[in-house]
Amino acid sequence: MVLAAILLAASxxxxxxxxxLQLKRxxxxxxxxxxxxxxxxxxxxxxxKAASVHDLRPDxxxxxxxxxxxxxAGAFAKGIQSDVLQSFNEWRGVSYAGGGDPGxxxxxxLIKYYRSSVVGASTGYHGVELCFGILCPLGPFGWNAPxxxxxxxxxxxxxxxxxxxxxxxxxxxxxDAGIPNSAFKxxxxxxxxxxxxxxxxxxxTPTAADSFEDDVxxxxxxxxxxxxNVLVNVIGxxxxxxxxxxxxxxxxxxxxxxxxxxxxxxxxxALLGGAxxxxxxxxxxxxxxxxxxxxxxxxxDYQRAGYKSFAATWQPPNIPLSSYPIEAxxxxxxxxxxxxxxxxxxxxxxxxxxLATADRAEVFAWADTPVIRCLQDTDRIQTKDLIA
Numbered sequence: 001m002v003l004a005a006i007l008l009a010a011s012x013x014x015x016x017x018x019x020x021l022q023l024k025r026x027x028x029x030x031x032x033x034x035x036x037x038x039x040x041x042x043x044x045x046x047x048x049k050a051a052s053v054h055d056l057r058p059d060x061x062x063x064x065x066x067x068x069x070x071x072x073a074g075a076f077a078k079g080i081q082s083d084v085l086q087s088f089n090e091w092r093g094v095s096y097a098g099g100g101d102p103g104x105x106x107x108x109x110l111i112k113y114y115r116s117s118v119v120g121a122s123t124g125y126h127g128v129e130l131c132f133g134i135l136c137p138l139g140p141f142g143w144n145a146p147x148x149x150x151x152x153x154x155x156x157x158x159x160x161x162x163x164x165x166x167x168x169x170x171x172x173x174x175x176d177a178g179i180p181n182s183a184f185k186x187x188x189x190x191x192x193x194x195x196x197x198x199x200x201x202x203x204x205t206p207t208a209a210d211s212f213e214d215d216v217x218x219x220x221x222x223x224x225x226x227x228x229n230v231l232v233n234v235i236g237x238x239x240x241x242x243x244x245x246x247x248x249x250x251x252x253x254x255x256x257x258x259x260x261x262x263x264x265x266x267x268x269x270a271l272l273g274g275a276x277x278x279x280x281x282x283x284x285x286x287x288x289x290x291x292x293x294x295x296x297x298x299x300x301d302y303q304r305a306g307y308k309s310f311a312a313t314w315q316p317p318n319i320p321l322s323s324y325p326i327e328a329x330x331x332x333x334x335x336x337x338x339x340x341x342x343x344x345x346x347x348x349x350x351x352x353x354x355l356a357t358a359d360r361a362e363v364f365a366w367a368d369t370p371v372i373r374c375l376q377d378t379d380r381i382q383t384k385d386l387i388a
Contacts (some may be wrong), residue, residue: 032374033351037105037113040374053184053231053311054383058353058375059114062183064107064121065150065174065230066098067165067219068190072153074099075128076332077339080255087256087332090129090155092122096337096345097188098151099123105343105370107188110350114375119177120150120185132156132194136164143169150174158198159191159212162219171226181228188349191216192237192291193267196284200269203283203290213294220298224310231381234299235315235349236292241281242321243270243335252326253334266335292317296386303387311383315349316361324366343370354379357386 034040043059050060066072074095081087093101100108100121108121130141131154143152150173152165179185195202195212202208223230247253269280295314302312321328330336337345347370352360354375 031376033371034374035369035371037110037372037374040113040372043114043375043377050184052308053229054306054308056184056231056381057379058111058186058350058381060184061111061115061118061186061231063119063150063174063179063185064098064111064188065170065185065227066095066153066188067162067170068097068153068188069157069194070128070153070155070336071095071193072097072151072188072190073129073155074122074125074342075155076330076336077342078125079331079338084256089125089127091125091339092147092151093124094339094342095122095151095153096342096349097190098149098153099342100149104339105372106346107186107350110346110372111186119179122147122149122151129154130156131161131164133158133160136161137168145173156194157191158195159215162191162215163222166219166222166226171222174227183229185227185230187223187230187232188235189220189232190235192288193240195291196237196240196287197267197269200280200283200287203287208287209290209294212291213298216295216298220302220312224307228309230310231383232302232310232312233315233349233353234295234312236295236317237288238317238319239285239288239321240267241270241284241288242319243267243329244277244281245322246324246326247271247329247334250326250334252331253329255331266333300386303384306384313353313381313383314357314360314386315352318361318363320363320365328366346370347372354381356382 032040046057050056072095074091074093076088077091077094079087093099094104094106096106098108098121099106100123106121108118112118124147126144126147128141129143136154136157150170152170154161154165157165199208220232223232269284271277272280299312299314302310328338328341330338344367348364351373
């Protein structure tokens with residue numbers, strides 16, 4: 001469940017040698033890449049405000065929002081703590097998608113560098129907000145608004161719980177905050193890992209992808225009809241099955257219970273051994289592909305619709321997870337991304353936000369230090385690229 005910030009693996013040596021880089025990549029414009037966003041020059045304010053969500057530069061966003069599952073919630077991101085019970089927190093402030101803790105590399109903080117007035121980021125941490133299946137709306141672990149702010153993600157959430165997130169929390173929060181309709185809003189969307197982990201056998205069910213698509217559409221349509229001027233960045237379902245080779249026989253995964261195997265709690269489909277495990281992981285990969293196809297279909301449909309006040313863009317999850325260092329995962333459970341990985345997720349998504357389709361589809365290689373692309377005056381987020 002991890003992404004990395006570097007855009008081109010071949011540049012790693014240069015990254016370590018110099019904090020500011022001028023890079024020229026195939027099918028991409030020259031850009032300045034740094035290891036600290038503070039090294040980026042500011043961009044001049046636009047002469048006129050963007051006319052719609054189809055003409056946005058990232059510093060046009062007034063509001064940041066997020067929906068999703070425990071990844072977006074920042075679950076276990078800071079690893080094992082001296083007080084072991086604190087290890088199981090949702091560290092919302094460092095979430096790649098919604099975090100706003102000072103010094104954390106997150107999408108909200110990267111936007112904030114260029115637009116200091118942006119609102120909506122989460123700060124701080126709290127215990128797990130548990131949401132799972134039909135129990136989600138009735139569960140005892142609801143949102144903590146002072147910490148969560150406009151990050152509606154909940155641990156355990158499935159695609160079927162997204163409507164609950166937007167209808168019962170995100171939309172009311174935005175309205176209660178008095179956010180102007182004219183404000184441009186960024187919504188980070190990522191879901192599917194729990195669906196894949198808990199329902200890998202759904203790959204054999206003809207209607208599984210249909211249900212996933214219907215659930216996503218319901219949630220996004222609710223956002224479209226209730227929060228004006230939103231751009232949704234749809235991030236694909238990542239290859240969770242690769243957790244198995246990454247964590248196999250790793251002492252790093254036994255810190256909480258030394259000497260015992262990595263507990264198979266959160267993703268039984270991924271972590272089973274032998275022939276059964278090989279079969280379930282094959283089903284997981286099949287379902288991941290099906291879900292990503294449906295997400296692209298949804299994005300294309302919104303791009304064809306051309307709503308003036310709602311747009312969607314697609315970020316492929318081309319992630320060679322099995323090649324990442326084990327420290328990419330939290331040592332609490334060897335499943336959730338670590339804080340270091342949240343930083344790389346944020347940088348990777350930010351770096352690709354205004355690039356063309358082919359560049360956003362490049363493989364995400366791991367880098368020792370996240371590399372961040374500086375904003376350029378001419379940057380715009382493309383909202384018609386999948387149908388061009």
